Amino acid sequence: MSKVIENKERGQWGSKLGFILAAAGSAVGLGNLWKFPYKAGTNGGGAFVLVYVIIVLLLGFSLMIAEIALGRNTQLNAIGAYSKINKKWGWVGALGVLAAFLILSFYSVVGGWVINYLVKSATGALKISDANVLKEVFGGFVSSTTMPIIYHGIFMLITLAIVFVGIDKGIEKASKIMMPSLFVIIIILAIRSVTLPGAMEGVKYFIIPDFSKINMSVVLDALGQVFFSLSLGMGCMITYGSYLGKDTNIPKSGIIIPLIDTAIALLAGFAILPAVFAFGFKPDQGPGLMFVTLPAVFSKMPLGTVFAVLFFILVLFAALTSSISLLEVVVAYIVDKWNFSRQRTSIAIAIIIFLVGIPASLSQGVWSNIHLLGNRGFFDTYDFIASNILLPLGGFLLCIFVGWIWKKQQCEDEITNGGEIKFRLKKVWFFLIKYICPVAILIVFLRSIK
Template sequence: MDNSSYPVRDQWVTRAGFLMATIGSAVGLGNLWRFPYIAGKYGGGVFLLLYLLIVVVLGCTMTLGELTLGRHTQLNPLGAYRTIKKKWAWVGGMAIFASVIIMFYYSVVGGWVLKYFVGYCFGLLHSADPASANQVFTAFTSSTVAPVIYTAVFLIITTIIVYWGVSSGIEKASKFMMPALFIFVVILAIRSITLPGAGAGLSYFLVPNLNQITGEGILTAMGQVFYSLSLGMGIMITYGSYLDKQSNIANSSVVIPMADSLVAILAGLAILPAVFAFGLQPDAGPGLMFVTLPAVFGQMPLGRLLAIVFFLLVLFAALTSTMSMLEVIVSFLIDETKFNRRKATVLAAIVIFIFAIPASLSMGVWADVHFLPGMNFFDSLDYLSSNIILPLSGFLLCILIGWVWGVDNAVKEISNDNTLEFELAPVWSFLIKFVAPILILLIFINALGLL
């Protein structure tokens, strides 16, 4: 492998910085918004149990696979796949494309979070009634100018962090935001579980009722693990490429999914007991964050302060996710076009903002403009990325590592040329070759509505 034609790569300064960044890339809206409401929908405690089992089987396996490929090649996803097998470069390109189109609409949602954080800071948002909270949310998201402005500001913050590079930008920002995020979610969880009437929510979330296990719940838990850990979009490959050859990636591949799961559990503890305490529905769907929770905060003592803390927490989670996706794109441009980091970052951000505008307008004046049949631009981007590109990308990663590159070569990289013990090598080899591809295929088929 000859990477001499590629620019010299930045590297993580500390292992803690790498872990904070990778955990931050995984911790996002999927943990703080999607996990609580789908846990509420699929039985609470039993969903949590299934989720944690699948994290061990699928999450750790795939995370290690992506980190291994990235560190071995020291390249962006397209370059990494091409290094292993030239004809597979398009698969790496597909992973990069996933990050691109997810950024188009994720930035819009990041703008919504920023709006709510600013609104609560200045006392502009306060509603104890779900219907009123829904009117506020709908009025904002369907307007033409304000959401686009908040999207632009959110993107500017993301761009500034990535602009300064891996060690000076992403690592430093992550080492501040991730501990702060963890502290905030613990504070909210403590407040939530001490509310009068919160016991029912606590019991629902933590005590599994095995009678509530369903095939749909299992498949949903598998999909949540896959999406929550940012698998299939090239992030772990990119972040792995900034690691030195002495790093213990086997250990990191356990720490990252476990930390991500811990935040998801704390988010469930912060949200579900409070929802139960005020007699609202735990399966409120996407409106949980912007409609149900504002109504909960409106009824709580110190509700405004807690709302500020919550939306700052969500803002940090959204930023650590978007800066990792932007880094995937920037890494590709630096490697393949020889752009310098500053030019690559600004160019990528401008393109993302241009396409984020129709995604934002899809909530209002362009709501009836369909991109895919029956779907506006925003929903089409979400469907393409979540249901097609990410599962397909993850499946092909398993095939590449397990059958094309070969697990023996992968294990040699994981063990740092046999200088580190990797006792679980036979187990991981079996999982990446057989179990993970089958699970991902099931996710893919279920997402397409064929199960």
């Protein structure tokens, strides 16, 4: 089969907007909707938000441009992109593919929980105001053997259905529906939250920075949240960038995508923290913030069932826009490497990921006594290897590769479309990607493996 036919079959984005929404959807995930509000709640509120936004503008923008440029230049998957420029660096892309595979295996389990809670909300099963009872409900569900696996399978089936169809008709079309819907729902929830009696205390806490709260711990937490929130280091943006045409403005995309991701995170904060404060709950509940605290909040809110359903639809859309990018990273590598059918590859990989995810689900219950790394079960081991080792290591090596290995002129030509696009921050970007970003990521990496 000729190279021309291969490239044609590989797929392209149907529009620039489609790419932006799909890439932003990859970045927007469960971390935006519960981890960001939780991190803000435990790190001084507005102080954390301020540091987070500053880091997004520096780190997020720089890495996003680097990954998209690398993908578009090579028109290949994460492993192929590195290998095409320097054969010795293909293993760095392999770290990203492995990370995407591992993350989706347990991410899909949580996606199944979300679907279950959407069903529970719609049927009124979560009309419980006692957080302790809701905690028992959540614990009882995730620790059971059969139902979480069934919902895990449903989530993977939806993810597979989207990736199976292809880039423009599958991922792009789904993103064009889910991302605008996500924005509308989260804005509705934010308006409802900030207009609750007593909500202003939460609003003030979230937006007014207390500079005395800013310390190295807050900075490092914000740095870690930015890095993981933007889907960097796992090959998603390289893969999505590889489906881009040469007329796309990469610097513009590199700014818009992190801004959309940050806007969703901030709106999530407005949708969650004021409501939590209004009803006297604490914002530092981790996963329980989504599955225990918020259902309790909704049960006390007028039209609470409606808002609960809207919230879990929102969370499901965010989870799916991320999961399809994770599956696509693995599928794209296999299709590019061996020229296999996208459809058969998607089915095979989805089944394997589903099977690998089963121990992650069972580790919440009957297999909770099985430990792999230290005191970690399957779920936490997958998470630790991917989030604490593979992602920061992949991001660090990306900076080294783009900043020091890839020829500067070739990199510059790719980003500026051969000089057609004026990249006024070009010198600043090169300085950040060569010096500041790798040091910052290395700090996160060393801190995360303790």
